[in-house]
Amino acid sequence: MSDAVLIPDAVPQRRLTRQALVSWGGNTIAVGGDAPVRVQSMTNTDTADAIGTAIQVKELAQAGSELVRITVNTPEAAAAVPAIREQLDRMGVDVPLIGDFHYNGHVLLTQYPDCAQALSKYRINPGNVGKGDKKDRQFSQMIEVAARWNKPVRIGVNWGSLDQELLAGLMDSNARQPRPRDAQQVMYEALIASALQSAERAEHLGLPGHQILLSCKVSAVRDLIAVYRELSRRCDYALHLGLTEAGMGTKGTVASTAALSVLLQDGIGDTIRVSLTPAPGEARTQEVVVAREVLQALGLRSFVPSVTACPGCGRTTSSVFQELAQDIDRHLRAQMPVWRAQYPGVETMRLAVMGCIVNGPGESRHADIGISLPGTGEQPSAPVFIDGEKRHTLRGDRIAEQFLDIVNNYIQQRWGLHRSQAAHVQSPRSEEDEGASGSPALTPWTHAN
Numbered sequence: 001m002s003d004a005v006l007i008p009d010a011v012p013q014r015r016l017t018r019q020a021l022v023s024w025g026g027n028t029i030a031v032g033g034d035a036p037v038r039v040q041s042m043t044n045t046d047t048a049d050a051i052g053t054a055i056q057v058k059e060l061a062q063a064g065s066e067l068v069r070i071t072v073n074t075p076e077a078a079a080a081v082p083a084i085r086e087q088l089d090r091m092g093v094d095v096p097l098i099g100d101f102h103y104n105g106h107v108l109l110t111q112y113p114d115c116a117q118a119l120s121k122y123r124i125n126p127g128n129v130g131k132g133d134k135k136d137r138q139f140s141q142m143i144e145v146a147a148r149w150n151k152p153v154r155i156g157v158n159w160g161s162l163d164q165e166l167l168a169g170l171m172d173s174n175a176r177q178p179r180p181r182d183a184q185q186v187m188y189e190a191l192i193a194s195a196l197q198s199a200e201r202a203e204h205l206g207l208p209g210h211q212i213l214l215s216c217k218v219s220a221v222r223d224l225i226a227v228y229r230e231l232s233r234r235c236d237y238a239l240h241l242g243l244t245e246a247g248m249g250t251k252g253t254v255a256s257t258a259a260l261s262v263l264l265q266d267g268i269g270d271t272i273r274v275s276l277t278p279a280p281g282e283a284r285t286q287e288v289v290v291a292r293e294v295l296q297a298l299g300l301r302s303f304v305p306s307v308t309a310c311p312g313c314g315r316t317t318s319s320v321f322q323e324l325a326q327d328i329d330r331h332l333r334a335q336m337p338v339w340r341a342q343y344p345g346v347e348t349m350r351l352a353v354m355g356c357i358v359n360g361p362g363e364s365r366h367a368d369i370g371i372s373l374p375g376t377g378e379q380p381s382a383p384v385f386i387d388g389e390k391r392h393t394l395r396g397d398r399i400a401e402q403f404l405d406i407v408n409n410y411i412q413q414r415w416g417l418h419r420s421q422a423a424h425v426q427s428p429r430s431e432e433d434e435g436a437s438g439s440p441a442l443t444p445w446t447h448a449n
């Protein structure tokens with residue numbers, strides 16, 4: 001190994017951005033700088049329906065959305081925003097609300113000051129603020145409201161509503177070059193220029209630079225990566241990432257994950273949204289679930305203990321291990337709202353549920369707790385590894401319940417006590433302590449409630 005080459009680890013180096021503060025009541029969400037990458041989502045209710053919108057905002061917040069955007073498109077919607085905020089406050093939901101404005105934002109933010117005040121951040125699309133001389137005036141009106149209320153603004157460019165005057169100007173100027181760039185390159189440039197020029201103008205109008213976030217959304221993965229790499233090279237505003245119109249189900253999930261993962265691994269992105277089209281009857285909260293999974297898979301944040309499970313193959317004799325993996329995953333997710341407060345740090349726990357001895361013991365040793373179920377032709381026993389050591393062997397038809405008990409006890413022992421107390425906790429007993437029935441001897445661990 002003397003001439004071995006050191007392999008650098010793959011921890012993303014976050015690009016340093018200015019930090020915006022998005023607040024409501026006592027809840028301040030820092031975005032950018034050294035803050036964790038934030039998860040946000042958007043409602044699909046009619047904002048004029050204050051109760052329906054407040055309920056969906058609550059669902060998204062409970063699923064883990066740290067910021068929730070609502071469309072503010074009509075006078076009725078603007079008038080409903082304070083009622084939505086009030087309803088959320090009554091329910092104890094202090095998630096900051098972001099207002100999404102297109103075409104008439106200057107009118108709504110000016111004529112409905114209670115709406116402007118109840119929102120914690122505004123999203124302005126520079127491609128949809130008006131044409132000709134109206135554009136500057138209407139953009140200025142919105143920025144002046146934001147500066148007056150001290151609200152951060154995301155300048156959110158979208159290629160579906162790109163500023164056509166800017167694009168046409170860049171196309172003309174490109175055509176006059178001796179070696180014109182291709183149309184795709186000009187489109188990239190137009191997206192970035194629209195965001196940067198608008199941000200510069202907003203700062204000129206009095207909005208502090210740290211209160212400005214940028215996004216340049218497109219619907220193709222490689223376009224998004226190209227645009228954000230260049231955008232992040234040219235500025236230090238906090239960046240919101242998202243693949244626009246990602247689509248439905250597996251396609252939307254994979255496309256969003258592919259795009260966001262590459263950029264996040266490059267250290268680009270301070271807040272993300274996964275723009276999934278829900279299938280009929282599917283919960284809107286799925287976009288939050290996917291966004292959190294992306295961040296957790298990249299090791300950027302931990303939200304819920306992770307369960308590593310093998311895919312199964314011809315060596316697995318039954319669906320027992322699949323069911324166990326599913327039961328454990330469900331149990332962990334269901335308990336997290338309580339555990340988060342009761343056992344701080346539990347979200348970093350790693351479990352392994354494996355189908356046979358080929359990779360089972362090895363994977364289990366790398367987890368905090370792992371179980372290797374018997375595959376075809378193997379002894380009908382399931383070794384359990386805790387902190388890298390084999391501690392129990394489970395047998396019989398109550399393996400799932402026994403394993404859950406072990407997990408619950410481990411959580412209680414490791415995260416339920418202060419560190420000084422935890423140091424005195426006796427380590428769990430070895431498999432030799434187990435009774436002939438195959439039930440694990442859990443004492444001195446006590447069963448968690």
Ligand code: SF4
Pocket residue numbers: 310311312313314315316354355356357358359360375
């Ligand atoms: S651990 Fe065993 S059961 Fe699971 S995929 Fe590998 S060989 Fe198959």
